Amino acid sequence: MTDKQIDRIRANGKVPLFIDGEFVDSTTSDWIELNNPATQEVIAQVPVATDDEMQRAVESAKAAFKEWRDVPTVERVRYLFKYQTLLKERQEDIAKVLSEETGKTFADAMGDVWRGIEVVEHGCGMTTHMMGETAENVARNIDTHSYVHPIGVCAGITPFNFPAMIPLWMYPLAVACGNSFILKPSEQDPLTTVMLTELFAEAGFPKGLLQLIHGDKRQVDAILDHPDVKAVSFVGSVPVAEHVYRRGTQNLKRVQAMAGAKNHMIVMPDADKDQVVSSLVGSSCGAAGQRCMAISVAVLVGESTRDWVDDIKNALGAIRPGAPGDDGAAYGPLINKKSRDRVRELIQGAAAEGADVLLDGSEVTVEGYPDGNWIGPTLFDNVTTEMKVYNEEIFGPALCVMHVDTLEEAIELVNANPYGNGTSIYTKSGAAARKYQYETEVGQVGINLPIPVPAPFFSFTGSKNSFFGDLHAYGKQAVRFYTETKTVLSRWPEDDVPDGPNMTISMR
Ligand code: NAD
Numbered sequence: 001m002t003d004k005q006i007d008r009i010r011a012n013g014k015v016p017l018f019i020d021g022e023f024v025d026s027t028t029s030d031w032i033e034l035n036n037p038a039t040q041e042v043i044a045q046v047p048v049a050t051d052d053e054m055q056r057a058v059e060s061a062k063a064a065f066k067e068w069r070d071v072p073t074v075e076r077v078r079y080l081f082k083y084q085t086l087l088k089e090r091q092e093d094i095a096k097v098l099s100e101e102t103g104k105t106f107a108d109a110m111g112d113v114w115r116g117i118e119v120v121e122h123g124c125g126m127t128t129h130m131m132g133e134t135a136e137n138v139a140r141n142i143d144t145h146s147y148v149h150p151i152g153v154c155a156g157i158t159p160f161n162f163p164a165m166i167p168l169w170m171y172p173l174a175v176a177c178g179n180s181f182i183l184k185p186s187e188q189d190p191l192t193t194v195m196l197t198e199l200f201a202e203a204g205f206p207k208g209l210l211q212l213i214h215g216d217k218r219q220v221d222a223i224l225d226h227p228d229v230k231a232v233s234f235v236g237s238v239p240v241a242e243h244v245y246r247r248g249t250q251n252l253k254r255v256q257a258m259a260g261a262k263n264h265m266i267v268m269p270d271a272d273k274d275q276v277v278s279s280l281v282g283s284s285c286g287a288a289g290q291r292c293m294a295i296s297v298a299v300l301v302g303e304s305t306r307d308w309v310d311d312i313k314n315a316l317g318a319i320r321p322g323a324p325g326d327d328g329a330a331y332g333p334l335i336n337k338k339s340r341d342r343v344r345e346l347i348q349g350a351a352a353e354g355a356d357v358l359l360d361g362s363e364v365t366v367e368g369y370p371d372g373n374w375i376g377p378t379l380f381d382n383v384t385t386e387m388k389v390y391n392e393e394i395f396g397p398a399l400c401v402m403h404v405d406t407l408e409e410a411i412e413l414v415n416a417n418p419y420g421n422g423t424s425i426y427t428k429s430g431a432a433a434r435k436y437q438y439e440t441e442v443g444q445v446g447i448n449l450p451i452p453v454p455a456p457f458f459s460f461t462g463s464k465n466s467f468f469g470d471l472h473a474y475g476k477q478a479v480r481f482y483t484e485t486k487t488v489l490s491r492w493p494e495d496d497v498p499d500g501p502n503m504t505i506s507m508r
Pocket of ligand 1: 160291
């Protein structure tokens with residue numbers, strides 16, 4: 001099977017938009033270069049879509065919604081069943097392209113696609129989620145029932161770090177609920193979403209249900225300001241999430257904005273040391289640390305864990321980055337040179353702030369790839385809350401180690417941190433785990449698990465500065481986000497209707 005759109009991009013060097021059911025080249029004169037992060041080779045040019053293209057996308061999505069909302073949910077999910085089958089059949093092909101444009105290892109790219117497919121599978125059960133509630137005789141002879149119905153044109157704005165999974169958190173569920181959708185993926189890796197969109201069309205969904213618009217801040221703001229876009233799902237960095245939430249809600253839209261993070265792993269003295277060490281390596285450096293749920297701070301509790309730092313150092317020192325296709329590589333390059341330079345600067349400034357830099361990956365090289373955005377595994381010990389490496393989301397393969405005497409101190413530290421995306425505790429004590437789970441003010445907690453990203457039938461429940469809004473991504477909360485509830489009160493008695501006007505609020 002050929003990837004028509006990928007072949008077309010390879011031939012003409014332009015990433016297409018998908019408007020009104022057609023892949024089209026943008027008429028813009030403004031293009032962003034897409035580079036391979038391991039080599040800097042130019043993969044393609046990404047259009048900054050014009051206002052007219054954005055308007056056509058919204059018009060088409062509006063028209064599609066009018067008909068789609070009348071399609072019974074049971075019929076809507078038949079398209080989704082077909083879509084998940086196609087995604088599974090093409091998982092490897094998608095992962096190859098994803099790995100080329102992000103630099104992720106192939107295995108990690110497969111995981112990125114897979115966790116998105118799981119959300120589509122969840123969406124296949126939408127018939128049950130779209131059920132309302134009923135109650136008989138809520139007042140004498142009066143019954144109540146409620147319906148769940150779609151809201152219209154929804155939009156999604158996604159980050160670079162999970163180009164398959166995060167878009168798939170959004171439009172499959174929004175569409176299964178009966179909405180149409182405009183997707184503005186990251187301009188740093190849009191090819192994956194072109195493939196996802198091509199398969200969406202192949203699954204037979206009616207035209208106009210999904211529109212793919214490329215660009216940057218300008219297209220995001222156009223979405224946030226457009227009166228016909230009813231709800232916006234955003235995932236990205238904290239400053240942009242704040243902007244999206246403020247501007248979207250200012251324009252009276254529904255907005256859910258998932259943002260950045262600083263995730264702590266609490267290590268109790270009774271934890272299994274080998275398990276702790278390998279979990280820290282994978283969760284701090286997997287995907288080059290470019291995960292919102294990466295563990296970036298290890299909090300070692302008690303004196304007896306002090307010398308575990310040597311084991312962590314040895315284990316981190318044993319892994320290395322490399323280009324996709326290099327089987328010995330634990331992870332790939334950073335997404336672009338700017339990110340690499342930023343992380344480099346943070347690492348090189350850490351010693352001056354008083355951190356012990358036990359591993360410095362800022363100048364690492366990878367044989368055969370002199371131009372890749374490489375950062376080697378990096379380890380800071382004796383980090384304090386005043387340091388930049390603690391206060392900023394590094395988003396690179398770097399781990400901060402801190403030491404505290406008690407679990408209470410660890411909880412205080414985590415709760416004082418402004419982020420609340422994820423955290424974990426490693427211990428053999430049920431009591432310590434229960435205390436941590438109960439007292440920590442973080443939205444997602446792992447117990448002897450490093451990266452507690454919930455399965456799609458739950459929701460992704462980051463909190464504090466890691467999330468702005470109230471209804472979270474995927475799971476039941478996403479169904480509520482993408483729908484409205486209508487409640488009907490009815491009375492059908494043939495007699496026994498009270499005479500005269502009811503001048504009160506009570507039901508009779
Ligand atoms: P980003 O905020 O730079 O970009 C996200 C999206 O916003 C992109 O589509 C981009 O084009 C757009 N954008 C960028 N600048 C903008 C601006 N000034 N105004 C309007 N739109 C703008 O994020 P990124 O670097 O692509 O992704 C990494 C960030 O995303 C990290 O902070 C990471 O923690 C976070 N993230 C969070 C979650 C979560 O679920 N909480 C998941 C993945 C990533």
